[in-house]
Amino acid sequence: MTVSRPAWAIAVACLLGGIALLYALLSNRATILITSAPPGAMVSVNDRYAGLTPVTVPDLPPGKHLVKLTKHAYAPQSRAVDVARGRSEVHFELRSEARGKLKVTSEPSEAEVYLDGRLVGATPITLSVLESGSHDVRVQKDHFIPWQASVAVADAEKALHAPLKAKMEDYYLAAIQSNPRDLSNYSELCHYYVTQGRWDDAMNMLQKAIALAASPEQRSSDDLRRFRQEIEKIYFGQFDYGGLDAVKELRPKLEAALESAIESNPRNLQCYEILSSVYKRTGRPEKAFEVFLRGIKALPADAELRVLLGKEYQKRRRNAEAVECFKQALALNPASFDAHYFLAQSYRDLGQRREALDELQVALKHCPDSASRMNTYVSLATVQNYLGQYREAIESWKAAIRLQPYKEV
Structure with a gap:
């Protein structure tokens, strides 16, 4: 007789459950089955991670135990559960968080x-x-x-x-004259010209906006984010300005405008990023990478940019070149967590696991938050396991589990 895989899995689960129950009954220990509706909630017992519901937690001493459940979009719950010798069950009804x-x-x-x-x-x-x-x-x-x-x-x-008030060309021209540093006015006027089929005017306004976007005060502004969204909406025809043929005709003009802006100001990082994104989204990854690489070389030495370039090399499995980029980043900023962490990844992929271990241990000293610390411990445990350092790997896994986020009720 052939036993199907699901049937085999159920049989094994029943056998294991039976063994756990028998063990609990024959010893002075307790086993607790924790379920929830909906399932898939993260469970901790006495502040130790136990798994996702439904989960069986064996080998507990009889008495009270603190059980906590957390799940995205649901209110966290905790309950002191009194378990007796043998097998007990506890069920949680999770409530959606108020919205x-x-x-x-x-x-x-x-x-x-x-x-x-x-x-x-x-x-x-x-x-x-x-x-x-x-x-x-x-x-x-x-x-x-x-x-x-x-x-x-x-x-x-x-x-x-x-x-909403209707917008007119004169309105935006007056706004630009009144406040020439407001990027949103250039972006809106460019959009207006595109909808009117005035593409040369649109590209002229776009280049002025790109020049303004390079200024330091724009680097983290909402206007800059919306301007970049506007370029993508024009390029990918995300609003009606003449159909597919118009989109195909306008795309080369937009690419040429971005290239022209790069020639005018080779240190305008925004142009490289936008043009690289356009090439990547239209199935030209190598051209996108070439533009990105051009931008990195044109800009002054910067640790964050070297890390970005290294990550691009990693995506292409060019780890030897990635290693050089991360080393350059560390020469500029020895305390860069990202540089240490991603350098360790490249070392690991190159088979240089001792070097990967050293970099991860340094990265732990520079973690910016608990999430990055948890990920670093997970990577560290993986490398330690490869190296046969099993006790150390177990301790790293424990450290990662302790950093799992919990909410107090």
Whole structure:
């Protein structure tokens, strides 16, 4: 008789469960089965990770034990469970975390809605907002001036109405003359020219915007993020300005405008990043990498940029070149966690596990947060296991598990 794989797995599970139960009954120990609805919650018993529900936790002393459950989008729960000798069961009904509601409407309707910079739909729309507090809302539609506001969302429903005003060329030209450092006006006027089929005007305005985007005050601004989104929307035809043929005709003009901007200002990192992204998304990864590499070479020595270049080499399995980039980054910034961590990855992939071990141990001293520390311990355990350092690997795994995030009820 042939036993199917699922049947075999069930039989083994039943056998193991029976052995655990028999052990619990014959000894002065307890076994507890922890379940939840929905399943898949992270379980800790006495602050030690036990697995995901449903999970059986064996070999517990009889008495009270603290059981905690956490699951994304559900309220964490904890319970002191009194277990007796033998087998016990405990079940948790998980409750969804309270979400605030945000209803967004506009005049006219069918306008794009962005919540904290992310496109979430079109008006009218009701959003479930997981985190209470202040959120940025932006409403925009072709041929209208974007509307934006900051709104505080609590557990109740809140309504926002965006009365959109039609935009005109004169409006944006006047705005640019009034405030020539405002990147959003250049971006909006470029968008307007594209919708009107005035592509040469659009590319001219785009180059002015790119030049402004290179300035230090723009490097982390919301306007810069929206400007880059606008370029991608034009390039990929994400709004109506003439159909597929128009998109195909405009793409080379946009690429030429970006290349021209690079020639005018070789140290404008934004141009390299945007052009590289465009090439990558249109199935030209090597051309994207060539542009990225050109940008790195044109810019002054910078540790973060060397790390980025090293990661690009890693993606192409060119680990020897990646190692050199990470070493250059460490020469510029010996305390760079990313440089140590990714250098260890390249050493590991090259089979240089002793060197990988050394870099991971240094990386632990420079971890910026608990998540990176946990990942470093996991990588460290893997390398230690390769090297036959099994006791050390177990300790690293334990350290990683202790860093699993838990929420107190």
